[in-house]
Amino acid sequence: MINKNSPIPIYHQLEEYIKQLIDSGQLVPGDILPSEREYSDKYGISRMTIRQAIINLVNERYLYRVKGKGTFVMEKKFEQDLQGLTSFTEDMKARGMKASSKLIKFKIIPAHLKLAKSLDIQEHDPVYEIVRIRLAEEIPMALERTYISANLVQGLTEEIVQNSLYKYIEDTLHMKIASGTQIIEAAIANEQEVKYLDISDKSPIMLMERSSKLDDQTIFEVVKSSYRADRYKFMIDLKRF
Known part of the structure; x- marks a missing residue:
């Protein structure tokens, strides 16, 4: 050796x-x-x-x-390719891993002005607010807050959101998910993120905000996620224009 x-x-x-x-x-x-x-x-x-x-x-x-x-x-970090729009469940399944969710909140709220603009709906329109801990092999990976127009995506239940939202939207509602825009930035975990992600106080995290669209360019969700920086990394291929 x-x-x-x-x-x-x-x-x-x-x-x-x-x-x-x-x-x-x-x-x-x-x-x-x-x-x-x-x-x-x-x-x-x-x-x-x-x-x-x-x-x-x-x-x-x-x-x-x-x-x-x-x-x-050290635990190996999970790598997510930023060039494709996939759900957490799809991403983990592609790695041969078991994805699961722990539902923290599921309710319908009236859209405040900023949220209404993000979803391109009217202020006070009904919106699903879904807060989940996303786990891979029972390990907390991300705290995810999802906002979806209740008039557009109908029939959501707690059982559905504890599995794959994308599968329900595409297979049951027959809507085609087409594209998304993501913004990622570094931050320090707040009290809620420390609690739900099982991390130490002031641990580094990655904040991701995504706006996703159907094939007719209708915005159907806004997702705000906090990823554990010690478990996750993002990858993108760059081309010179």
Whole structure:
């Protein structure tokens, strides 16, 4: 594993070895690594060299440290492609994972002026307000607040919104979801996000606001989501014009 005659620095060799263990599944999220002394005794290398390798892996977010407890394997982040409009359920299903929701709020409210403009409806028109915790393999990933015109999308129930809204809209109501616009920004978790996402106070999160349209360009939903920054990342391919 460690070749002291190699021109490759020893700390880098150790980094790559630990990465291989993680990528191959021999080390899984939550596993604790051997101590610096154990690595030193096993491979005959200095603790300073081991410390450098560990620091680099922490900075690359392969590992994380807990004071007084040790160094652990970091949970892998879920990557979402921003070029396609998919629901959370569809996104998790494509990864072979079980998606679920915990319903926090489901009610009809009168649209205030800002919300009415966002949905292109009249002020005081009825709007479904749906607040859900979105989970992947029972792990909280996002706190999602969805607003949908009740005159446009009719017949929603608590049972439907705990599964896939998009599936209901397309398969039951036979509406074609066509496009969406998303805005993403970084923020610090508020009290509600800390509570529902099971994260520490002042943890970083990613705020996403999406406006989605049907194929006739009718806006059918506005979604405001708070994603755990330690669990999720977004990806987009860029082309030079």
